[in-house]
Amino acid sequence: MYLSTIRFLSFSSLLFLLGACGSLPDLTEFDKVPAKPGEVAQNPYFSEGDEKVFKADISIYKNEFTGIFVHRKMNDTIHRIALLSEFGKTLFDLSYSRNFSKLNYSIPELDRSYIITILADDFRLLTISGGKVGERYESTETEVLKTAIEKGFVYYYFKKESQDLIKLTKTSAKKEKVNIYFTNFKNKLPETIQIVHSGINLTIVLNAIPQAYVD
Amino acid sequence: MHIIKHIILILSLVPVASTAQNSSMDSEEINQFQEEIAQKAGSTNTIKGEFVQKKQLAFLQNEIQSSGRFFYASPDKIKWSYLQPYSYEVIFRNHKLFIDNEGEQSSIDIGNNELFGKLNQLIINSINGKMLQNKNFETTYEQNAEFVVAKLLPTDPVVLKLFREIILTFDKTTYEIHRVMLVEPAGDDTQIFFTKLKTNVPIDDSVFEF
DSSP states (O other): OHHHHHHHHTTGGGGGSOOOOEESOOOTTSEEEOOOTTOEEOOTTOOBTOEEEEEEEEEETTEEEEEEEEEEEOSSSOEEEEEEOTTOOEEEEEEEOSSOEEEEEEOGGGTTOHHHHHHHHHHHHHHOOOEEEEEEEEOSSEEEEEEEETTEEEEEEEETTTOOEEEEEEEOSSEEEEEEEEEEEETTEEEEEEEEESSSSEEEEEEEOOGGGBO | OHHHHHHHHHHHHSOOOOSSOOEEOOHHHHHHHHHHHHHHHHTOOEEEEEEEEEEEOTTOSSOEEEEEEEEEETTTEEEEEEEESSOEEEEEETTEEEEEETTEEEEEEOTTOHHHHHHHHHHHHHHHSGGGGOTTEEEEEEEOSSEEEEEEEEOSHHHHTTOSEEEEEEETTTOOEEEEEEEOTTSOEEEEEEEEEEESOOOOGGGGOO
8 A cells, every 4th residue: 555655665774784695595406417508598477568467565674565566578678567556556667678777757755765776676587587597407396597697696496397487596696685486377377476585674475466357 | 561550550640539528617517516516525424335446557558457345434434445356455544544455454544644644535535525625626627418527636736746637527417426537647547437326325333444
C-alpha cells in the first residue's frame, strides 16, 4: 500500500548497514566439466513483448510493504518496470538496459531514493541474461553455468531433466550478493520468484498474477 | 502489404466518433446538478457496492484489472476488499489504515501524513459526492444521455504531484457515482467502475474491523 511504502523509505538509509555477507556458492557437490565453446547462459522467462504482472511482497529489516510489479521487455535491449500500489497509483516507472537506467516517474517520496537503484539492479539481474559461460559444473540433477559480469559473477542453476532455470546467484569477486529462486512452475514458467539479498536484509517475493486479469 | 500498412496508419489517426458524445452544460444545469449531488451527499450515511479497477500504463498494451467490494460509512470509514485476482483488504478508520494482505494483517497511523490524508479524503469524497464541493479543484462539467462528467483539476500542489486530473462520472438519473478516473502526471490512469450500489443500507461496524 502507498503509505507503507513511505514508511519503508524512511529505512532506506539503513540499506548500507551490512549484515553477514555470504561466501561464494558452494559447488563442492558438483563436478567441474568442460564449458561448451561459445555457450551463452540465458534466462528463458522474460521474452521481448511479454508483459508480466506480479503481486509483490517486499520486506526489509522487519518492515513489510506490498504492491504490484509490472515488467515488459520493450525491445532487444530495453526493459521497463513499474511499481504500483494496489489502488493502481504508479509509485515509480523505470527503463533500463544492461548498462543504463532512466527514471520515467516517481512519487516525490521515492525521488532519488536508493531503493529504486536496488530494485532496478535486482530486475536487471532477473531479466537480462546472455552472459558468456566461462565455467560449467554438474551434479546428478543440476547443471551450473558461471558467467562473468563487471566486478563479479552470475551463476545459473538449471534442472538437468526439465532444463528449468531454478536459481540465479550474483556474487562479487569473493561473496554472494543476491540469490533469485524460481518456483511453482506452471507451463514451464515460474509462478513465484523470490529475490533474497545476502548483504542487506531485503527480500522480494513476486507472485505472478493470473493472466485472466491482465486483460 | 505496404499499402495495407499505410491504410492502417491513416485509419489510426482518424478520430473515431464516440458512441456517447459529451456536450457542455450551462450554468443553470450545473447549479441544479451540484445541488442534487450535495443533497444526496448530505443525506448519505452508508454506501456499499462492487467495483472493477482498471489500470492503464503507457508502456503496456494490456490493462491491469482487479475487482472486489467496498463499504462506506459517513463521515470517513471506508473498506476496500479486493477479491480478484488477489485477496487484499484495506480499511480506513479513525486516521488509521488497517491492511489484510492475503491473511497477513498490519496497521499504520496516517494521522500525521498530509499526503496520505489527502489521498484518503479524495477517494472517500469521490464516492460520497462531496468532491464537487472541494475548493482545491477547478471543475468543469459535461454531459451525455446517461451521465454527467465532472473534470477536476487539482490546485493543491501536493495532490498535483500525484494526479493531474480527476474525472468523476455520475449517473444522471440516480446521481450515483459510476466511475472515478485518476489521471497521473505522466498520463497513466486508473479507472474504478462502481456497480450494484446500495445507499443507506445498514452496515455493521464490524465490517470496518478485521
